[in-house]
Amino acid sequence: MTSTQTHLLIGGAGFIGRHVAFGLLRRAQRIIVADRVTPERGDTLASECVEFINLDLTTADWDELICDVDVVHLYAWSSIPASANANPLGDLHANLGVTLGLLEALRRRGRGRLVFTSSGGTVYGRVEDAPIPEYHRLSPITAYGAGKATAELYLGLYRELYGLDCRIARLSNPYGAGQDTVRGQGAVTTFIHRALDGEKIVIWGDGSVVRDYVHISDVVNALISLADIPVIHGSAIYNVGSGEGHSLNDIVAELERQLGRELSVMRNKPRPFDVPVNILDISRAKRDLSWGPSVSFADGVARTIDDIRRGASLSFLQ
Structure with missing residues (x-):
């Protein structure tokens, strides 16, 4: 980055937002984190030069919040696949209402850049082929x-109608230190926690489901590159992943190799919303953003094991 910019990270106290905040701080940027969670005293993020705003997304004054901001990062999303399926109407109001409120504020202001984290693991649904390019049809099953x-459609609409600089990162399956495994997200991180605690690893189905797992440090570098590039011609949608697939059984096997012992695994009935294969084609991001993953699956697992053992809430960013 050539000059200091102000970045507003909505949902910036979460797993991805915290790491992006530190990545931006290392580039001497001004950071504002808006989240319903305020870091406690002693929190690493609170000790840095970060401004915090306690934010209720449902009552936010978006015009005031974005008035002095160059780049808005939208990481807040209140649901996961299971909870969204259980209450689709609540999911609609909670998340799309927030997104549209923010877009309207940007439209009224007439300038600003928005980086939105979408889900490369769910928007494509059952794919025809893998790796999946960005132009693949969207057919979500959750x-x-x-x-x-x-x-994404609304971001594209506001980009087309009003010229808003909306950018979309379709993330695969991030993992790493500080990920909240209580909500049932992050197979790699969850499996590591259970293995280190001597608990059973729970797998839905036979373990053959293949996903694209990407270390959080690579995600951060991709998101900052997406936020930083001055102009994007054509589509502003980018897959962000490792470009490689690993099954749930592969994760267990890698953990057993690195920990040097057999792990206890419990297998439940398969879930209907788990598609068999999801691997992202990341060639567009490599070409346009000059970005590519630098952490291999084995190294990422090793780093996450070490981070969790040390009680680290953040992974070292390369």
Whole structure:
């Protein structure tokens, strides 16, 4: 980056937002984190030069919030696939309402850049081929994926009608230190926690489901590159992943190799919303953003094991 910019990270106290905040701080940018969670005293993020705004997304004054901001990062999303399916109407109001409120504020202001994190793991649905390019049809089979895909459509609409600089990162399956495994997200991180605690690893189905797992440090570098590039010609949608696939059984095997012992695994019935394969084609991001993943699956697992053992809430960013 050639000059200091102000970045507003909505949902910036979460797993991805915290890491992006530190990545931007290392580039001497001004950071504002808006989240319903305020870091406690002693939190690493609170000790840095970060401004915090306690934010209720449902009552936010978006015009005031974005008035002095160059780049808005939207990381806040209140649901996961299971909870969105259980309450699709609530998911619609909670997430798309927020997205549209923010877009309207940007439209009224007439300038600013928005970076939105979508879900490369859910918006495509059952794919015809893999790796999946960005132009693949969107056919989500969960309310969560439908919500993310709809948000993308609105961003595209505001980009086309009003010239808003909306950019979309379709993330695969990030993992790493500080990921909240209580909500049932992050197979790699969840499996590591359970293995280190001596608990059973729970797998839905036979473990053959293949996903694209990407270390959080690579995600951060991609998101900052997407926020930083001055102009994007054509589509502003980018897949962000490793470009490689690993099954749930592969994760267990890698953990057993690195930990040097057999792990206890419990297998449940398969879930209907788990598509068999999801691997992202990341060639567009490599070409346009001059970005590519630098952490291999084995190294990412090793780093996450070490981070969790040390009690780290953030992974070292390369």
